[in-house]
Amino acid sequence: APGTSTATNPVAMKTIFRDTLFTNVAKTADGGVYWEGLEKEVDGSEGVVDWHGDPWTPGSGMPSSHPNSRFCAPAVNCPIIDPQWESPEGVPISAILFGGRRPLGVPLVYEALSWRHGVLIGAAMRSESTAAAEHKAKVIMHDPFEMRF
Incomplete structure (x- = not known):
């Protein structure tokens, strides 16, 4: 996840908008997720918890998320998936x-x-x-x- 944003991977960002499992990323007080490189910058007043479960602020000197944090979303969420992706005949x-x-x-x-x-x-x-x-x-x-x- 670190470095993934709408600027670097817009399709992935649309895909993970819902029904997504995130691992080793930070969690915001409003129930959202955060990692370095995401568009939204956070400040210390937002109540961010890092991937260890500890309070985190941008000035803490430690990353909020593990360098190999990930997300997993259903393929159906992908806006550019082939319309026939589940066809029994397959796709070429x-x-x-x-x-x-x-x-x-x-x-x-x-x-x-x-x-x-x-x-x-x-x-x-x-x-x-x-x-x-x-x-x-x-x-x-x-x-x-x-x-x-």
């Missing part, structure tokens, strides 16, 4: 995207030469560990099909 697939964490040395996007080549590329992927990983950050690990979090 013209591409499969794998999104990993490789800030250096790997192109942001590249295309496989065929579906078989895509499976090979996906199986051979590696990514950098995250703040939530059991390993230290910046460690490059085997991550087939970018399935690690």
Whole structure:
């Protein structure tokens, strides 16, 4: 969640507007949620509780939310989901995207030469560990099909 806002990911912000589970984010006195980078800045008078359950203010020197806090919402909330997403016949697939964490040395996007080549590329992927990983950050690990979090 940290850094997610209407400016950085407007579709996600519309998706999480209702029926959403938030983990390791701050809670505001009015029942809302807060994390660093959200549009709304809070002040100390709003009664914010951090992800540890302790009172929090912007001047506390500590983040309000865990660096790997998350949210989970039903797919039906997504405003750009394909209208046929629940069709028993399925929807046509013209591409499969794998999104990993490789800030250096790997192109942001590249295309496989065929579906078989895509499976090979996906199986051979590696990514950098995250703040939530059991390993230290910046460690490059085997991550087939970018399935690690």
